[in-house]
Amino acid sequence: MVVSRPQLASFGYDNDATRRRAMSGEWQQVGNAFVLHSGIPSDHQLQWAAVLTAPGLAASVQQRIVPTSALRQELAAAGAIRHGRILRSILADIEGGADSLSEIDFVVLARKAGLPPPIRQSIRYDSAGRRRYLDADFGTFVVEVDGGVHLHAPNYWADARRQNELVLGGDRILRFSSYAIRVEEDVVIAQLRRAHQVFG
Numbered sequence: 001m002v003v004s005r006p007q008l009a010s011f012g013y014d015n016d017a018t019r020r021r022a023m024s025g026e027w028q029q030v031g032n033a034f035v036l037h038s039g040i041p042s043d044h045q046l047q048w049a050a051v052l053t054a055p056g057l058a059a060s061v062q063q064r065i066v067p068t069s070a071l072r073q074e075l076a077a078a079g080a081i082r083h084g085r086i087l088r089s090i091l092a093d094i095e096g097g098a099d100s101l102s103e104i105d106f107v108v109l110a111r112k113a114g115l116p117p118p119i120r121q122s123i124r125y126d127s128a129g130r131r132r133y134l135d136a137d138f139g140t141f142v143v144e145v146d147g148g149v150h151l152h153a154p155n156y157w158a159d160a161r162r163q164n165e166l167v168l169g170g171d172r173i174l175r176f177s178s179y180a181i182r183v184e185e186d187v188v189i190a191q192l193r194r195a196h197q198v199f200g
Contacts (some may be wrong), residue, residue: 001035001036001037001182001183002030002033002034002035002045002048002049002052003033003034003036003042003052003102004034004052005018005033005034006031007052008034018034021034021052022034023025023034025038026038030049030053031050031052031053032052032053033048033049033052034054034071035049036138036194043101046083047083064170072088075087075088075195089169102145102178102182103120103135103136103145103183105178105181105182106135106136106143106176106181106188107120107136107191109181109185109188110136110138110192111142112189113188113189113190113191113192113193113196114196115138115196116138118136118138118142118143119136119137120135120136120137121134121135121137121138122131122134122142122164123162124166124169124171125168125170126150126162126165126166126169128165129183130152132162132165132166134166134173136169138196140172140194140199140200141169141171141172141173141174141199142172142174142175143173143174143175143176143192144159144163144173144175144176145175145178145181146159146175146176146177146178155162163175172195172199174191174192174195176181176188176191
């Protein structure tokens with residue numbers, strides 16, 4: 001598992017407790033993130049550490065401030081770099097509609113559940129005619145993937161209000177947190193399989 005310093009603080013680990021575990025080798029610090037084991041971090045864990053270390057870059061892509069084409073040009077100009085293949089793969093996923101690594105990870109779980117590839121960032125219109133984007137559309141139901149920012153009370157209510165409007169309009173919506181996708185993989189897969197069976 002890979003977590004940021006603020007996430008650790010929310011679980012009751014202050015800076016001293018975090019530093020002790022990192023210095024003892026129980027945890028490993030990668031940038032401003034921590035890998036919560038003493039082994040060699042996997043490529044996937046290093047990707048998460050990069051995202052948690054540089055949240056401003058991730059947000060700029062999500063908000064369409066920095067186009068993926070510019071990132072692709074920079075990556076090509078950098079030449080042969082470590083993890084270049086992984087970065088190119090992530091860019092391809094972003095260009096395909098995934099807005100975060102959590103959404104990319106979710107599609108992997110959906111594949112394990114036997115579901116077809118979803119339409120990413122599918123468009124719906126609510127009762128007021130406002131355009132809404134849904135993370136993964138499987139045709140008979142859709143899925144929203146929530147990162148930590150969605151847990152703040154105002155954001156949570158804004159998400160719930162938008163979802164309520166779409167459900168009242170006939171959409172079937174499941175929600176999964178990025179935490180569940182990383183830590184409760186079996187539960188997510190089981191619920192996706194059930195949704196596929198129930199909704200067709």
